[in-house]
Amino acid sequence: MNSINRRTFLSHGLAGIGSLAFSRLCAGDSPLAIPHYRPKIKRVIHLCMAGGPSHLESFDYKPELAKLDGKAMPESFTKGQQLAQLQGKALRCMGPQWKFSKHGQSQMEISEIFPHIAKHADDIAVIRSMHTEQINHDPAHTFMNTGSIIPGRPSMGSWVLYGLGSESQNLPGYVVLTSAGGGQGQPISSRQWSSGLLPGHLQGVEFQSAGDPVHYVKNPKGITKASQKDVINAINRLNGIQSTRAEHHDIATRIEQYELAFRMQSAVPELMDTKGESQQTLDLYGCKPGDGSFASNCLLARRLAERGTRFIQLYHRGWDHHGQVKSGTKATAKHVDQGTSALLTDLKQRGMLDETLVIWGGEFGRTPMAQGSGRDHHIKAFSVFLAGGGIKGGTVYGKTDDLGYGVVENPVSVHDLHATMLHLLGLQHEALTFKAQGLDFKLTGVEPCKVIKGILA
Template sequence: MNPLFSANHINRRAFLAGSGLSLGSAALNSLIAKDSGKPSFLLPKAKAKRVIFLCMAGGPSHLETFDYKPKLDELHGQPMPESFTKGQPIAQLQGKELKVQGHLTKFKKYGQGGQYVSDYLPWTAKMADDISIIRSMVTEQINHDPAHTFMNTGTAISGRPSMGSWINYGLGSEAEDLPGFVVMTSVGGRNPQPIASRQWSAGFLPSKFQGVEFNSTGDPVHYVRNPKGVSSSHQKKLVDAITALDRHRNQAINDPETDTRIAAYEMAFKMQTSVPELMDVSNEPQHILDMYGATPGDGSYASNCLLARKLAEQGVRFIHLYHRGWDHHGGLEKYMGTCCGLTDKPTWALIQDLKQRGMLDDTLVVWGGEFGRTPMYQGKGEIGRDHHIKGFSMWMAGGGTKGGFGYGETDELGYHATKNKVHVHDLHATMLHLLGIKHEFFTVKHQGLDWKLTGVDHSHVVKDLIA
């Protein structure tokens, strides 16, 4: 275990980063180096400064997005070969007759790398040379909530820290007047699954590192504005008085959660100015709003993507967007059109906006769901696909990753990842590496064990994805 980290003791770097005195990771590294040497979990240099994680909640079909399988069309309507499915976990199709479902759209090759992208994603196709498509993802949980928990925390056990919390704990935030970890959600599609706030929990880390959910409509944060008759100066006096009392008490008890409360009051006061300014897009050129297809305040994924760019500009370390509506057990053809129509162009716009501002090089963007969908048919009349964990697709862009690159393969029907498997833990290890963190040494002592985001198995950094 790294002595700088423990669930009951906050090191200087983590405390300063999470408080209103945040100095930015470079300055914090300098302070730590002078005091006690460079933390053992840090690499000499980071390629990425921040992460924008675009979660297509519900599980988008890899077979209608990035994984083209001619054999799937050839065997359409025929019984699924038992050799693929025998003994394999299946969600809702368990015990039912399994028939092959061909692709519900066409695929073409795009970009210099000849990346296969489906007709559902014409805007993603335009940026084929900007993204690395992973076609060999595997996970361990086949139902939505535990699968999200696994994707976000590296375990299906609730109560563990989310990846955004881990990253903020290790690196701190460069935002002085905004949380280091922000979450936003949007809805559109079929059967939008609920997303619990524990998906961005800090778990056993100090709670000041948990994600803060911004509302998609109305005030982004409840009670961000002062009530009538309360001025900012009066509010500041109240915050200062409470902070003084908390600090006096904490000299005796040395409780990390008291430090969290102090930081929360200070951050809340700062956010009363910073958040309204963040949400004001009146200074955004019309062509930028048009590029995203954003109508500010409408709660859409497009508006959230625009806000994600603004949050990244302000130094927020981890930004997590969820779009709920990808659970396509039926009506797959219709609702893929709906979901892609709501998310495809804004995602492209986010990448282009980051590029034109010189921010994509140090911003890691990750796109994907909690799992994929089966090659087998599901539904009564309306075609659908069941949950699938043995092989699915995600992509990464920016932050030191390669562009125009495809990695890994599934079998001829898109069932099993067969070449260069990428486990969720490997994805986390790669993300941490790009951020300048050696995942093997990034641990926290809790209940007598050294915990880490990448678990206890032999997780590895997918170096082929790194430029």
């Protein structure tokens, strides 16, 4: 049954099949229902380092840049190139601010500000040849999340839900958590997890990182669960009547949201109840659950993954180091290093890492040239790492030039990263489309892109 016929059937038959059954069908409203081919993973956890972490202080060591510290940046690198705040200014090299050392059997070079992540050198694949199209934070986040510079396009989490649906009936299939600390925290707009052109029930749901994760999750005094369910059923019946008169996707979304919110009243308190977590696990993350920290969000991400949430994004705002890049990168790394490591360890110990893709990285990198004591935005080269199912650990893919300015080997675009993520989920990126406004939209856009086979096991 094609999607048009299915929606027609649902809209005309809603009053007869009941709102609960309808909401179950809505939760799996995708063009595929099953993957294109056998998937390597079930879910994605995207650790978003918002602000643009410096690849030169993290995963891409440049000894030649160290030799040129304080000297004029060779014009051959920058002539005619787009810069952010350094445009038209005298450019001087800034050497790496932290020592790098080799780790694991792979002898992967990692900065000393990431001692915990370094323990996973043989589990991660570092891509040193990422590049992007947008030089300012908000459009760069938009491009990383949606594959487009145009606001209003679906986020990658929504695309994944559209393709595969959610494994959880009682929690959202796409959850977002945020934290901050260590540096300037750029604001993150909620449209970064919007469903855009896709049905509204596929959008990300932001949980609060401290206190109750969802506002008003508990009933007020005098309202019982049974009476609330009666109200929801009555509202959904009215919505169902309306949907028989006109096909309107917002009505289906509204019904699903009422039902999901009702189910979440039981599921969310259970999700947040960490009494069953061992002290060893809590010590591993080094956090107090619910304290609003990145580490606490990492623990919550593992618990969401266990309960079937398909796509989880953790934003940490604090990587925008236009000044004090040395002290700033160390401070921000301290906020995320142990939590990231703990998440990888915890997933691995529970047998979940092989069915999860973890992506760590920001929206762009930082310049090899100094901006006072900091570094400016940089789109020509930056680093991310991946770990989990289908990923060849201990891999370094791609290469930048001697100063870390541009990519010289195996360039990787944002669309390439998206295509690889979908591939691991069992989805063919060219076939995952949605027709709107007379066009077939897709996450990976219209330009040619590729699956990054060099990092796959």
